[in-house]
Amino acid sequence: MALAFPPSEVTIRLVIIVLALLLLGACSGHEQAEVLELQGRTMGTTYSVQLANPPPDIDPAALQQSIADELARINAQMSTYDPDSSLSRFNQSGSTHWFAVPPELAQVVAEARRISRLSDGAFDVTVGRLVNLWGFGPEFHPDRIPTPEAIAKTLAVTGYHKLAVRADPPALCKTQPELYVDLSAIAKGYAVDRLAEVLAERGFGDYLVEVGGELRAAGQHPERPWRVAIERPESSTRAVFRVVRLNDIAMATSGDYRNFFEQDGKLYSHTINPHRGRPVDHLLASVSVLDESCMRADALATGLLVLGPEDGLALAEQQGIAAFFIERLESGYQAHMSSAFERIAGASESPNPSAP
Template identity: 40%
Template sequence: MGTSWSARIVDAPSGCAAVIGDVLARVIAQMSNWEAQSDISRFNAQPVGTWTALPCDMMTVLRTGLDVARLSGGAFDPAVGRLVERWGFGPSGITGPLTLQSPVSPWTKIEINGGKARRLADVALDFSGIAKGFAVDAVAQALRDLGVPNFLVEIGGELRGEGVRPDLQPWWVDVEAPPGLTIPVLRIALCNLAAATSGDYRRFRNEGGRLMSHSIDPATGSPVGNDVASVTVLHETAMLADAWATAITVAGPERGMTLATRENLAAHLVLRTPQGAKEYMTPALVAMVE
């Protein structure tokens, strides 16, 4: 997944690291666009219109991604892979030309029937905005299956905390501040709760002085340029926190926070302005931190 993982486990039984490694290997084998033989890469290579049976985990992520795409009006799009490639954020590098050639709302070109899916146009699945969150949830479930009640799991900045620390305190985490911006520290207790952050500083390119974020707006076919520095979402599942953080980032401060409020999400958005950082919080997050 191009990132690191960590797990803090209270009274960890032997073999935890191996179990976590197996879980992550399974996610990569199914959902990594960087692995030519992964299930997602083979699905994207199938002729348009071909039904393909998908593994259970991958189908779960695809169904969830399509649900968030529908609810967000396409701000989150699990089929944006062709555009990700064209802007140089995929395994093939810049494929160009950098114009909108894929269908608008690529997610609408994915069809599901039972355990199978197919592409109705030349679009490509890309789970970079949701797979890390799913992996966090999968690791958490594996630890629960081992009888572990107290842990904090982190993959590339997406977190889930369950139970308490050895000192009986909750798993306190500080929301990451975007580089170059000064904002008050937002500290959250992750008690059976997940947190995911999407930011324009995490993966980007600098072209001619312009910051090119890896988050692609499917409506324009281009990297987002709405000055959203970061979005953090708290949710019962890391998968949904991850997907909604991406959706709100793409939608921008006004539409994104309206979406988050409508969905009763606990969300925090940091906007870059000429005067510095401007923060937004949804009512659900305000109620949580008060």
């Protein structure tokens, strides 16, 4: 299968599903919980589906094939690594007329544009050429800092306002022939939502779905609510920063430290500021967002990370976004949460992985 995103993307997202599973086991008083787990690879990363108390007549192989087929279908629409995907063909087109696309691709782009307007362009799926310019996209090149001239030239052909979408008939349109769309900060969240729908359609009510670190939970684990971990934002280690209990909600996390390169002692993150055409360089290390839609949480986490600690928290408060921020200071890490996050998850969280 052609990759939708680079293989290193599995390390970009900050929620550690493996640690979450260890937490579940460590607090269990039973030898073995009734959980069926299906795992695989997709979009250059991994996926995991956990079903609590599965029925005895379940066919795991058939269910896993259905999951794989759904992920392959999404990949065939939204990949920038597959030259034959619907999105790649739109990117390759120099036409400024309406370009027919599958309904789901139009749906994801429409949501991306909504988040772009909400964040005043901090989230922008048209930064694909800037991502490529900095060496984080399919057009790989050795780590290097682009010239100011190259950045300015690329900025001139980006901007979400140059991308239009319609639902009926589903189509995309660009006013700039060189516009390039990259859905890597929203497509995995959409894939999580679709897998959740597949499970619900088959009558499953207790599950935890994860694709590349983006998660969505329904019901609960056989012994307690589903518990996941937000990672401590360090490139050299993997450790839990905070434990979150999920109940019929999704969580997505974006950070600045897993996919980067270093030059002359300075780190350059894969997260690009669409207004400046350069990687973010503020003190905000990661943002986690809770939402009913993993697609929306995925995009919002990136947008808030781009905005930075002050503007990101201000937008979260203004819009009622449930967001958890980890800021990197000389004295260590400092966490902030929006009022919505505290209301939804604050009382049910624990910074201690061994806590019940």
